[in-house]
Amino acid sequence: MVAPTKQYLPHKDYNVPNIDILSLIFDSPLAWTNEDTILHAEAADPSNKLTKADTRTLTKRLAHVFRNKFGIGSDGPNKDVVVCISSGQILLASLFYGVVAAGGIYSAASSAFQPGELARQLKQGKSGLLLASVDCKDTAIQAAKECNIPLSKVLVFDSMGHKRMLADVESNTNYLDSKAEMEWPRITDHEELKKSKACLLYSSGTTGPPKGVIVSHLNIVAEGVLPQFMLREYFKREQQKDPSFKFEYRTLAHLPAAHIAGLQGYLINPALAGGPVYWMPKFDFPMFLKYCKEFKITTFFTVPPIYLLIAKSPLVTDQFAHMHHAISGAAPMGRELQTAVQQKMGCYISQTWGLSETTGSVTAMPWDQNDLTGSVSPVLPNTRLRVVDDEENDVEEGQEGELIVQSPVVTQGYFDNEKATKESFTADGLWFKTGDIGLVRDRMFYVVDRKKELIKYKGLQVAPAELEAHLIAHNKILDAAVIGVPAPDGSGNELPRAYVVADKNAISGDEIMKYVKDALASHKQLRGGVIYLDAIPKSPSGKILRRELRDMAKKENRVQGAKL
Known part of the structure; x- marks a missing residue:
């Protein structure tokens, strides 16, 4: 007998039109x-x-x-x-x-x-x-x-x-x-x-x-209208409270248009939301700030590295005075950074979660709700989510597992690659396996990290994203990334190593390790050491290129500061 699935449902579903x-x-x-x-x-x-x-x-x-x-x-x-x-x-x-x-x-x-x-x-x-x-x-x-x-x-x-x-x-x-x-x-x-x-x-x-x-057409249409339906209900609620309430859509194109956030956010959403997108050829932080102020930008989606710049740059003053709501995605953002950015920008910052395979967002926060627990928001309308173990069995609420999803925004698969398509869905072919590890608390979803990125130390899992969020919360650390490096004793353990952008004269490696030790559990310590870089390697969409960091680690003659 097949055990019933434990599905997490949205607050509401809508009719997605059959239209190209x-x-x-x-x-x-x-x-x-x-x-x-x-x-x-x-x-x-x-x-x-x-x-x-x-x-x-x-x-x-x-x-x-x-x-x-x-x-x-x-x-x-x-x-x-x-x-x-x-x-x-x-x-x-x-x-x-x-x-x-x-x-x-x-x-x-x-x-x-x-x-x-x-x-x-x-x-x-x-x-x-x-x-x-x-x-x-x-x-x-x-x-x-x-x-x-x-x-x-x-x-x-x-x-x-x-x-x-x-x-x-x-x-x-x-x-x-x-x-x-x-x-x-x-x-x-x-x-x-x-x-x-x-x-x-x-x-x-x-x-x-x-x-x-x-x-597909259905994917893009669904991803376009479902957040809009949510947003328009928010507008109605605001107008009932204040008949003079008015929102004018203006956004700034600063992310790559080859990424789902750029394609959906710049080529589709403006045409539905009813306002302009102002185009920058490439991202430039001072010009980004200038344009946000000049064009009175009211909303945008951007990625944690840019929010990190906003939080820590002295250039940021009143450029976001007209910002009504901002959204973060592409990678988890720690609650410390989210809180700091929200205070700096003077508006709610919500997190969303999704992939290219889900045409962008799978979760979305209503604009009149504020969550500072580090969640990536509730599930999007018309979407069903489960949290499962390696055997595709549902885990109890609050426990970690792989997030799998059903939704009209989910891809039919990969172009000319039946093998990869089959492997990306559950055995029954009904649920897309995101490869992200997460959990649910009170209808809010939390993404721990990518399944393949988790560091395994003495049978325990360490999420790089948690360590990274803690590191960049330090005012002397401008950016950080964490990977696992093999333990030198051949035990098969992986040791968390931090790559940081910081002035080593202002904060030493030992001080960084103590900063982690004072706040996090024993198995999460930086036993792989601390390496200083001029910049963390990232993709155009803002994701950490851990493969490049692993290549760096392989070239090291020894594991710096490694100990069991």
């Missing part, structure tokens, strides 16, 4: 926009902007170009992968929409990629068309040559400084000069929306080769 992404954005009343609503603007020059009407026109023109000049979607949808490598550009949303409208699959690539990394993504998706912002042109050309893609199918674009250019490298033809348009197919069948391949997102590859996560 483009119809949701351009045709549906669920999008709180008018034709003259500004959706995208350049932060350095906000007069360089695109309205909803501009974006609609560009989408249709680009769809015509992709279909009739390059054959995207000519043999049917869900087949042709178009890779796009770009820094922040106001044209990005239209390019994404145009690829989807033509029947193609939009594959987002990091602007930080080297040619070999980009070539790997082109090969993995069997792509024959490459889009690149002008600053990524050289990388794109080298990768195309490695993949035998003709330069006539490398399209370079620029939309900053009032430019409107999409030209192939070979002939330099500007395809944005074309006025011909193509309508996108309206999709209303649930199964077709569920099985579609609108986008491919790639993991950062911190624990292995990146895999292409299939993101």
Whole structure:
């Protein structure tokens, strides 16, 4: 007899419409926009902007170009992968929409990629068309040559400084000069929306080769509308308390658009929330602060490393005076940092949790609730979560286990990788295994760490995230990362080692070890020592690249300060 599952449920579910992404954005009343609503603007020059009407026109023109000049979607949808490598550009949303409208699959690539990394993504998706912002042109050309893609199918674009250019490298033809348009197919069948391949997102590859996560129309629509439904109920509650309450959506694009937070947060959410996203080409902290103040930014999603800068930088003064609510994700943020940032910014900071495989958030905090316990919030509407052991049996509430999830935001799997897809779901195929270790208390979810990142010492598990949160709470430690290094006695134990960004003259390694010893249990001590770095290696999305730290550790001739 199969034991019943212990599912954690949201407070409420909503009806997710059976509608494609483009119809949701351009045709549906669920999008709180008018034709003259500004959706995208350049932060350095906000007069360089695109309205909803501009974006609609560009989408249709680009769809015509992709279909009739390059054959995207000519043999049917869900087949042709178009890779796009770009820094922040106001044209990005239209390019994404145009690829989807033509029947193609939009594959987002990091602007930080080297040619070999980009070539790997082109090969993995069997792509024959490459889009690149002008600053990524050289990388794109080298990768195309490695993949035998003709330069006539490398399209370079620029939309900053009032430019409107999409030209192939070979002939330099500007395809944005074309006025011909193509309508996108309206999709209303649930199964077709569920099985579609609108986008491919790639993991950062911190624990292995990146895999292409299939993101469908249903995934993106659900991830777009479910938090919006929650937010709009909050607006109603606030207006009942104060009829003059008004919220104007304004956000700042500062994270990579190749990451799910950038794709969903900049290409989808602004078109539903009814306000502009101001685009920075790349993250620059002083300019980030300047733009937050200049454009009276009211909300944004960002990552713990940036919140750490906000908490510890003397540059931060009144730049967040108009911030109504901010959200953190991509990695757990300790309660000490969350509290410090909340005090510095003067608004609630809530944590969310999700993956590329869940199209972003799986948990979300109502904006009128504040939680400072370090949780990643309650579960999102229409989502079911379980906490299980290694045999996929449910654990008791309050105990740690792997978080597994069912939701319309969950991917159907990995592109051209049936083995990885099967391994990422439970034995019955019904639940996605996130690989994150967490627990539940009072309907709040807590993420301990990645399953593969846990350090094992004398049969006990040590979560690097807990140690990192404690370390960066120290005012003399600017940043930190923790990994396990093999014990020198061959016992098989792993010893926690801290890599810190700090002035060793201001705080010594012994002082850091004592700081941990005074606060945390014996098995969590820094027996692997303390190493000082100029910067913690991180992915463009803000995740610690532990693989690089492990490579550093392997090159060490000895374990510094190691003792049992």
